[in-house]
Amino acid sequence: GAGVSQSPRYKVAKRGQDVALRCDPISGHVSLFWYQQALGQGPEFLTYFQNEAQLDKSGLPSDRFFAERPEGSVSTLKIQRTQQEDSAVYLCASSPFSRTGNSGANVLTFGAGSRLTVL
């Protein structure tokens, strides 16, 4: 597609519910990133895929958070047993970046984000 598409745009969950957030990156983009943005703060890194391989998941705050990109395109971020502190905007970004590529491919294209509110 023309841009990075995220769904749902808004999600309200009761504490303890599981949620799944979807990201459809720009076609052909190798790298896909998930960030969490709390109110008044910058995006915080969660995890990063290169094609279907999850290269870095050091930012996932707990084992309740799980991300996958099984076919190297669409990615899903799953949060199990949601807590109030999980309330945030979850941003997905993609880039053509590859470790063997050139620096010009490192620009992130962001989606609109999924705003999660846990009650």
Added chain:
Amino acid sequence: AQSVSQHNHHVILSEAASLELGCNYSYGGTVNLFWYVQYPGQHLQLLLKYFSGDPLVKGIKGFEAEFIKSKFSFNLRKPSVQWSDTAEYFCAVLNTNAGKSTFGDGTTLTVKP
């Protein structure tokens, strides 16, 4: 671990005033540097980027930034702001070895007409 510090959380200017937003980062290796902007109701988007070469880079809408390696800084400037520049501005540093970008907490710029 790398970190990014943006010194101003909220800046309020009148139209035609000059702008400088500070950004410092804490990583000594090879980095790519970015400023992203988020206009009200829109996605985060690239404003300008530095990879190598001339440390003074120019972006869209008359913005520029200067990379000063010795100061680990990448400050954003614009000589004369417009009301339409009202937005949130984020500085980001990409660690090319790790492959991921670290963002500052952002600066909200409000330009009064």
